[in-house]
Amino acid sequence: MQVLASALSIMAPLLLAAIGGLFTQLSGMTNIALEGMLMTGAFSTMVFAGATGSNLIGVILGIVVTSSLSLLLALLTAKMKANPFMAGLAANLLASGLCLVISGRIYGTEGVVTFQNLAPLKRAMGQTVFLPVALLAALISILVIRRTPFGIHLRACGTNPEAVTSLGMNVSFYRFCSLIICGALCSIAGSAIMLNLGSYVPNASAGKGWIALVIVFLGNIRPLGIVAAAFIFALADSFSNFAQGFWNIPADFILAIPYLFTFVAMIIYSIIRKKNKSFR
Amino acid sequence: MNQKARNLTGYLWILLIAVALVLILCLLLSSTPLKTMSLFFFGPLRNVYNFGNMLNYTTVMIFGGLAVSIAMKGGSYNLGGEGQIYLGGFIATLTALALGGTALFSSKAGGAAGAIISILAGMLASGILSGFSGWCRMRLNTSEMITSFLLSSAVVMVVNYMITGPFMDTTSNLLTTSKIPESMWLARILPPSNLSTSIVIALIMVACISFWLRGTRSGYAMRMTGMSSRFAVYCGLNTKLHTWLPMFFSGALYGLGGALSVFGTYHASLRDFQSGLGWNGFAVALIARFEPRAVIPAALLFAWIESGSRIAMQGSDVTSKIAAIVQASIFFLASCSIFQEERHIRQGGLKCKC
Numbered sequence: 001m002q003v004l005a006s007a008l009s010i011m012a013p014l015l016l017a018a019i020g021g022l023f024t025q026l027s028g029m030t031n032i033a034l035e036g037m038l039m040t041g042a043f044s045t046m047v048f049a050g051a052t053g054s055n056l057i058g059v060i061l062g063i064v065v066t067s068s069l070s071l072l073l074a075l076l077t078a079k080m081k082a083n084p085f086m087a088g089l090a091a092n093l094l095a096s097g098l099c100l101v102i103s104g105r106i107y108g109t110e111g112v113v114t115f116q117n118l119a120p121l122k123r124a125m126g127q128t129v130f131l132p133v134a135l136l137a138a139l140i141s142i143l144v145i146r147r148t149p150f151g152i153h154l155r156a157c158g159t160n161p162e163a164v165t166s167l168g169m170n171v172s173f174y175r176f177c178s179l180i181i182c183g184a185l186c187s188i189a190g191s192a193i194m195l196n197l198g199s200y201v202p203n204a205s206a207g208k209g210w211i212a213l214v215i216v217f218l219g220n221i222r223p224l225g226i227v228a229a230a231f232i233f234a235l236a237d238s239f240s241n242f243a244q245g246f247w248n249i250p251a252d253f254i255l256a257i258p259y260l261f262t263f264v265a266m267i268i269y270s271i272i273r274k275k276n277k278s279f280r
Numbered sequence: 281m282n283q284k285a286r287n288l289t290g291y292l293w294i295l296l297i298a299v300a301l302v303l304i305l306c307l308l309l310s311s312t313p314l315k316t317m318s319l320f321f322f323g324p325l326r327n328v329y330n331f332g333n334m335l336n337y338t339t340v341m342i343f344g345g346l347a348v349s350i351a352m353k354g355g356s357y358n359l360g361g362e363g364q365i366y367l368g369g370f371i372a373t374l375t376a377l378a379l380g381g382t383a384l385f386s387s388k389a390g391g392a393a394g395a396i397i398s399i400l401a402g403m404l405a406s407g408i409l410s411g412f413s414g415w416c417r418m419r420l421n422t423s424e425m426i427t428s429f430l431l432s433s434a435v436v437m438v439v440n441y442m443i444t445g446p447f448m449d450t451t452s453n454l455l456t457t458s459k460i461p462e463s464m465w466l467a468r469i470l471p472p473s474n475l476s477t478s479i480v481i482a483l484i485m486v487a488c489i490s491f492w493l494r495g496t497r498s499g500y501a502m503r504m505t506g507m508s509s510r511f512a513v514y515c516g517l518n519t520k521l522h523t524w525l526p527m528f529f530s531g532a533l534y535g536l537g538g539a540l541s542v543f544g545t546y547h548a549s550l551r552d553f554q555s556g557l558g559w560n561g562f563a564v565a566l567i568a569r570f571e572p573r574a575v576i577p578a579a580l581l582f583a584w585i586e587s588g589s590r591i592a593m594q595g596s597d598v599t600s601k602i603a604a605i606v607q608a609s610i611f612f613l614a615s616c617s618i619f620q621e622e623r624h625i626r627q628g629g630l631k632c633k634c
Contacts, residue, residue, distance in 0.1 A: 076612075085425070086566065086615030089359075090608050093559060097604030104599050105309065210430070250445060256437035263430040270420035 003238050008127055009196065011234035013038075013189035013205075015134040017212035018219070018226045019141050020185030025216050026145065027178040028158035028171075032088025033073065034186060035209025036095030041066040041187025043099040046200040047106065050115035055195055062187045070183035074176055092209070100202065114199040121195055130192035135227070137185060142223045154178060207258045214262045218269055236261055287569065291577075294567060294613050298585065301609055305602050306592075316596040323591030324584055332473020334587040336545060339475075340365075341579035342482040343537025344561015346489055347530045349570040353493060354526020355506030356414060357425040361534050361558025363432025364406035366439050368535020369542040372402030373457055373549040374447070380461035391463025395543055398464065402539035403532040409435060410531025414524030424527060432558070443551045455551035466544040476544030483576075485533070490572040502526055534561070556604070560586070563607060566614035582607065 017034055024031040031037075044065040049058025077087040100110045107113045121128045145151040156164045157174045164171050189212075193205050211233060219225030240257045243249055302320055310316040324334040344361055351358035358364075375398035379385045385394035413428040449458040466476040493499040505512040505522035512519050537557070542549055564582050568574035589603030 080613075080616040082612060082616040085357075087612055090612035090615065093608035093611060094605060097601050097608055101309065101599055101601045101605060104601070110599070110601070207433070210426075210433075214426075250441045252437045252441035252444075256434040259430045259434040259437075263427055263434070266422055266427060266430070267416060267420065270416070270422040274420055 003235070003242055005125065005127070006241065007231070007234040007238040008131055010237050011230050012128070012130040012134040013192040014208060014212055014215060014234060015227060015230040016130070016137055016185050016189035016192065017209060018215040018230055019134075019137050019223065020182035020189070021212055021216040022141060022219075022221060022223065022226060023154070023178040023181045023185075024175075025221055026158045027154050027175045028161060029084060029175060029178075031179070031182055031213070032085055033070070033091040033095075033209075034182075034212050035205075035207075036088075036092040037066055037070055037183050037186035038190045038193075038205045038209045038212075039092075039095045039099055040069055040190070041183070042190030042194045042205050043103070043200065045187065045191035046113070046115070046194050047102075049118055049191075049195070050113075050200075053117040053119075055119060055121065059188060059191045059195075062191055063184045066187035066190075067180045067183035070179045070186075071176060074179045078172065103200070103202070110202065112199055112201050118195075118198065120198060128192070128196060130188070130196075133188065134192075137188075138223050138227050145223070150174075150177075207255075211258050211262055214265055218265050233258075233261065233265075291567070294610060295581065297613055298581070298606055298610050301606050302585070302588075302602070305605060306598065309602065310596055310598045312596060316592050316598055319592040319595045320588035320602075323595070324587040328470060329473045330587060330591060332470035332475035334583050335470070335479055336473065336475045337583040337586055338576075338579045339479045339482045339544075340537045340541055340557050341561055341564045341582050342486060342575055343533055343540070344557060345564035345568055345575035345579055346485060346572055347533035347537070348562050348565035349568065349572055349575060350489060350493075350533060351410075351526045351530035352565065352570040353506050354502045354522060354529075355509065356417065356523070356527050356530070358410055358413075358428050358527060358530040358534075359425050359562065360410055360413065360428035360432030360435075360531070361561050362554050362556075363435035363439075363558070364410055364531045364534035365538035365541075365557050365561075366554040367409055367435050367538070368402035368406035368531075369538030369553065370402075370439050370442065370457075370549045371405040371535075372398045372539035373460055373542050375401040376460035376464050376543075377458060380464070386461060386463050388463060391461065391465075394461070395464040395466070398460075399536065399539040399543065402542075403535040406535025406538065407528045407532035410534070411524050411528030414527025417527075418520055418523040428527070436554070439549075440551055443549055447549075449548070452548075456546075457549045459548045460543065464543060465547055466540070474545045476540075478540035478544040481536075481540060485536075486572050486576060493572065534558070537561070559611075560607060563611040563614060566611065582610075585610075 017038055020037070021031050021034055041062050045058045045062030048061035049055050052058065073087065073091050076082070077084055103113065104110045145155065153164065153169060154174050157171045161171045190205055193208070194200055197204060215226055215229045215233060218229040219227070237258060240254055244251065244254050303317060306313045306316045306320065324330045344365070347361065348358055376394060379394045379398065384390050409431060410428060413424040413431060416422045416427055417424040443457055444455050447457045449456055466478055468474070468476050493503060501512070501517045502522050502525065504515065505517060505519050506526065509519050512522070538554060541553065546553060560582050564575060564578045567578040567581070585606050586603050589600050592598055592602070593600040
């Protein structure tokens with residue numbers, strides 16, 4: 001059905017960003033800046049894709065830019081001992097401000113930017129290449145986290161950083177690595193959103209970063225759970241988009257639905273966690 | 281160096297970095313950097329109109345800073361400022377419009393009474409919005425940071441719909457509700473700017489809250505629950521109450537700021553009048569290190585940056601987003617503890633959770 005197809009295409013960027021969030025969460029940090037990373041990734045991908053005419057180069061350079069910026073953020077936060085949560089929030093605000101300013105500088109507009117020389121994405125059954133990429137990322141993350149030494153050390157950093165340090169390994173190194181990975185994945189997610197639309201629409205990725213964060217928690221910080229949670233969210237989002245046509249729900253309400261849904265999901269998660277705790 | 285001097289140098293560093301950022305941005309983005317810079321820094325002081333508007337923005341910032349500070353003193357983070365300001369202003373507008381129908385409220389005194397009732401209604405609404413997050417934290421231990429943000433983002437969309445849908449004023453060119461009755465408008469004290477008596481209310485609020493937190497038992501109870509809830513339990517304080525109460529007050533203060541903007545400046549609920557006010561209020565509270573009295577200079581700084589940026593945009597060729605970049609950077613810097621406790625800890629002071 002149409003709802004299912006649209007759900008799958010909404011799921012791809014959410015899944016990618018959530019897997020990125022998974023890596024940072026496993027290393028012990030809750031990454032608030034997912035939203036900012038998505039926006040930077042989307043914007044830088046479009047800038048480079050528009051400049052070179054190739055989608056692939058755009059995505060690759062977007063990854064480079066976003067990863068370096070997230071690394072920079074991490075270094076600044078560590079060096080200046082900023083509150084990580086505030087730093088993430090500031091990064092989100094900064095990212096949106098910078099994207100608008102740079103967009104105004106390069107393209108002369110702070111609104112939608114269309115590129116003439118971009119090839120549209122190839123689609124199969126209405127899905128772009130990003131859906132298999134997202135699922136592949138989830139698969140690879142399962143392998144990396146469970147089976148590789150890097151993954152095990154990463155999880156150890158999140159569970160007990162003192163133990164990791166006592167073994168002579170550098171916790172910060174793993175955290176920085178996870179941030180680079182997260183930046184890369186969020187950049188791909190952002191490009192998924194923008195390339196799907198074919199032009200740079202400033203607020204297309206608004207709210208998706210927060211939803212990705214909650215998907216991480218709802219999926220119980222495991223890759224398979226995250227895939228399931230991402231699918232449920234995407235289904236709800238796509239359903240509400242269709243409902244807008246069917247039942248004449250105003251557009252503003254549709255925009256509010258991701259936030260409300262995330263809120264309800266968090267409440268349910270807390271209730272479940274509380275119930276599980278009381279059985280200890 | 282004692283604590284006060286240390287705090288002061290921290291503030292000065294932040295101020296210095298803010299000024300430097302503005303200079304750099306003007307140099308990078310403007311083809312006439314000197315003119316832009318002079319508009320940015322001195323523009324708000326040039327005439328009564330600019331100065332009054334800057335003070336008007338300060339008022340809303342003061343309320344935002346107070347709101348976040350009170351939440352923080354109670355141990356909670358209130359990230360829902362945008363939605364709470366918007367909802368407070370909107371509900372106050374609706375109440376005023378509903379009351380304005382009756383003749384009782386068209387006289388001077390009646391208008392004042394009507395204004396007070398409407399503003400209280402707005403405060404109640406946003407207090408409930410924020411208090412709900414606090415309640416969820418108390419009952420279910422959900423992070424009130426995230427829930428307050430999510431709820432407020434959703435509320436912004438819903439109020440947007442209300443303003444441009446059922447409650448829109450079709451006779452106006454703007455996306456806004458009808459104007460509230462004139463008897464309820466706050467007096468302008470510095471025409472032709474928008475500055476109204478709301479700044480007096482803001483300053484009174486700072487004094488009241490500062491006194492309440494330091495000098496009363498209930499204020500102490502809230503601060504203690506925020507600093508160490510275990511200790512508060514041993515003291516016999518009602519920690520459950522004081523988990524959601526700070527959030528409720530916080531929302532009410534934000535709502536007060538929103539309602540006063542409506543009654544003093546816009547006289548109606550314009551779509552997106554709250555844009556950026558919530559986040560800037562939070563940054564103001566961060567800079568002020570959550571102390572009510574320090575909120576006033578911090579609010580002035582932010583208002584200066586905002587007004588300067590707008591004036592520079594109007595008079596020169598830069599975008600008003602300069603303000604957003606500077607504000608986000610200040611937000612980041614103000615959260616850095618090297619400007620605060622780090623040196624204090626190194627010198628052997630006690631670590632205080634803020």
